[in-house]
Amino acid sequence: MATYHVIGIMSGTSLDGVDLAYCRFTYNDDNWIYKILNTETVPYSNIWEKRLAGLTEVSAAEIIATDRAYGHYLGELTKDFVTKNNLEVDFIASHGHTVFHQPQLHITFQVGSGAYLAAEAGLPVVCDFRALDIALGGQGAPLVPIGDRLLFSAYDFCLNLGGISNISQEGPDHRVAFDISCCNMLLNPLAEQLGQPYDKNGDIARTGQFDQDLFDQLNEPAYFTAPSPKSIGKEWADTYSLKALQASNATVEDKLHTACHHIAWQIAQSVRRYTPQGQGKLLLTGGGAFNSFLVEQIRYYLGPNFEVVVPEPELVNFKEALIFAFLGVLRWRQEPNCLRSVTGARHDNCGGAIYWN
Template identity: 85%
Template sequence: MATYHVIGIMSGTSLDGVDLAYCRFTYKEDNWIYKILNTETLPYSNIWEQRLAGLAEVSAAELIATDRAYGRHLGELVRSFVDRHQLEVDFVSSHGHTVFHQPQRHITFQVGSGAYLAAAAALPTVCDFRTLDIALGGQGAPLVPIGDRLLFAEYDFCLNLGGISNISQEDPDHRVAFDISCCNMLLNPLAEQLGQPYDKDGLLARSGRFHQDLFDQLNEPAYFTAPFPKSIGKEWADEHSLRTIQESNASVQDKLHTACHHIGYQIAQSVRQHANQKSGKLLLTGGGAFNTFLVEQIWHYLGPDFEVVVPEPELVNFKEALIFAFLGVLRWRQEPNCLRSVTGAHHDNCGGAIYWN
């Protein structure tokens, strides 16, 4: 039996804050058992939110400076978290914040320097999980499916509704996973136009009306019918879904309503296209799982033969941070933490850099 106590750090594309999850992982009788022990979501200051949101446009020198400053910032958050809760930690496992993701050009970059994080936190740090897979010809994403396989095997499908919706499932011979569509990165900016950081319970979307033309335009990009492996970056989102929403003359409420239909429809299409069964049990996590109207659309387009499970709020909010902590454990053990069947790489691989403090 082996036990690890790890802090997982996640910052998603929706820029709603830094998720910290202090987790225990135990390997016993060929099975992994997890326990989430402490969690916090720390909102970004206006300065950090603006700085991260605009990074794709800055100079190379400013990008490097921000990478290191943000790594130090994460390390300080971790140090404070550890001291506040009096935690015993083996190491930190950090995803960083994605600025560029263009796997076809062999580009993926997450700010949050592991060296500066380790120095500020005074703890060993595992980071940079995507680069090796890109070097091996893969998409570098999604990374969560190995955690879905080893920690959530009781579900047929694991669906995350974050900035981007993505899904993973077990085929007879291997794990399959891919990004489905924009999700909160499409919905949150619309809610912000109405003075809200997000659409609480989907009430704004529920108050709108369905626009068939907008729905058809959102579903038009070839990405949705392309085979996997495939993944969505901010660049694709800006060029397609976000541009379509911006160019529409519909009211903000109608845009939210129609976008929820679009997301639910694409999720159902993905499940049906790649599922070997006509029914199944779906685990929903990520901030979008709290959007009641969106969840209703997923139910609607899937049909009654599928069970949609929204678990306890802690798992909804912190599943990605939990799994990045777990990816760090696998890297620590020098075991595969990235699946070729998911990313398209030449072989399964063990990605991540380790900084010893």
């Protein structure tokens, strides 16, 4: 039996804040058991939100400077988190914040220097989880499926609704996983046009009307019918989904309503593609799981034979941070933490750089 106490750190594409999850993992009788012990989400200040959101438009020197500064910032947050909760930590596992993700060009980059994080927090750090998979010809994403397989095997599907919606399921002979579509990357900017950081419970979307033309345009990109492995980055969102929303003359309420239908419809298409029997049990996590209107549409498009499970809020909010902590454990043990079947790499691999403080 082996036990690890790890802090997982995650920042999603929706820029709603930094998630920290202090987790315990125990390996016993060929099974992994997890427990989330302490959690915190630190919202971004306006300065950090603007700085991170604008990184695709600045110089290389500014990107490098932000990488260091953001790593230092994550170290400060972690040190405060450890101190106020009196935690005993083996190491930190940090995803960082994605700036570029263009795997077809062998590019993926997350700011949040592991060296600066380790120096400030005073703890070892595992980071840079995607680079090795990209070097091996993979997408460098999704990374969560190995955690879904080993921690959440009771579910047929694991669906995360973050800035991007992504899904993971066990196929006949290997794990299948991919990004489905943009999610909160579409919904949050629309809510911001009405002075809200997000559409709480989907209440604004519920007041809108369905726009068939916009729905068709959102569903038009060839990505949706392309086979996996595949993944989406901010660049893709700007070129396709966000561009379609900006070009539409619909009201913001109608755009939110229609975007929720688009997200749910694409989820149902993806699930049914891998489920000939038309039934299954689906775990739903990520910030979008709190959008009641969106969840209703997912249940509607999937139909009554699918059980959609929204777990306790802590798991909804911190599942990705939990799994990145787990990826860190696998890297620490020098075991595969990235599956070729979902990324398209030449072989399963053990990604991540380790900085010893």
